[in-house]
Amino acid sequence: MNEVPLEEAEPARKAFGDLTEGEREALGVIARDPSAGREIPGWRPPSVEYTYTTPLARDSAEAITVVYTHTPGMGVTVVYYFRDPQIVD
Template identity: 85%
Template sequence: MNDVPLEEAEPARKAYVDLTEGERDMVRNALALIARDPAAGREVPGWRPPSVEYTYTTPLAPDTAEAITVVYTHTPGMGVTVVYYFRDPQVVDP
């Protein structure tokens, strides 16, 4: 699959600065996966077409419940916009 154009909104850029280097590594890995497959995240219901909003949560380590969640929108033909990054104290999906 081709990579989907990906950009960051201002709130995401500001949140990225507050992440630790290890958390930034996890974000970069998540963004690479999202760029290959925007539907990799969990769809947020109720979003208005043609855009779809998703969250993608990635654990910080195999033995911890802490995670980083990436909130993003995908508009087919337009690309992905990362809305925000945040530390998640608990992973919902293993």
Template identity: 85%
Template sequence: MSEIPLEEAEPAKKAYGDLTEGEREVVREALTVIAREPAAGREIPGWRPPSVEYTYTTPLAHDSAEAITVVYTHTPGMGVTVVYYFRDPQVVDP
């Protein structure tokens, strides 16, 4: 199985540098999923074809109320470009 080529835009590289090591580990795991299946994220409507923009959000820990969101675009035949990473407060269901 071949993985989709993945690159980071400058804003993503800067944002990655601002994350803690634990947050970076979560990002690396998310990127592994995205490289295998770009449609794993939630599509952001209104993007111009053939590119599709997605967000992929993953909790920092199983019991965490915070998450990391990866914003990226996928262009079939070209690969994935990570646009940005950010900490994302989320509501955890009781």
């Protein structure tokens, strides 16, 4: 079995560990269903650009919005994400 050396695996684990509850939730939803977000009009195939917004935490009035593209056969690319002070409906 080919194992990743600890010094290479640790930074990735820490980066994921530093994500907020909302960031983890958003990225998990997008990974399971790339069309979960709202499609942004005008984006041309083969990629489709989406936004997905979710609360940063269950009790938070602040949201996280992820902007990403989905290319069939190539997967999802997160373009950027940002915090939004608005409450998500």
